Amino acid sequence: MFLIPYICSKNENYTRFYIFLNQGKFFININLDEIDDFCNDNEIYYDKKNILEDYCYLQISNKTNLKQFYSYTENSSAECWRTFLYFENNILDINSTNPEFIQSILTNILTLL
DSSP states (O other): OEEEEEEEEEOSSOEEEEEEEETTTBOEEOOGGGHHHHHHHTTOOEEEEEEETTEEEEEEOTTSOGGGSEETTTOTTSEEEEEEEEETTEEEETTSSOOGGGHHHHHHHHHHO
């Protein structure tokens, strides 16, 4: 199963996503029964958990201290938060080129909101 921890904020022009990725480009591969332990060990708190097919989406709580984690621009070789902007079916990765792997994931998250 792939773990997709995310934070989402909307305004009238776009939706901003923060996705927790391994090396800034890979989903975290984890067994379903290990997700809560992973979150506890890393002090990641979530408000909502949704499982769709082989993906577990975690809507991250504001109790999670994001300053404890790397951002993609700080360290892209570790687990880190990466920012994506979503404009009406178009995605802009503000850190580099448009990664095609994320399109369907962001679309799924939008349906969960």
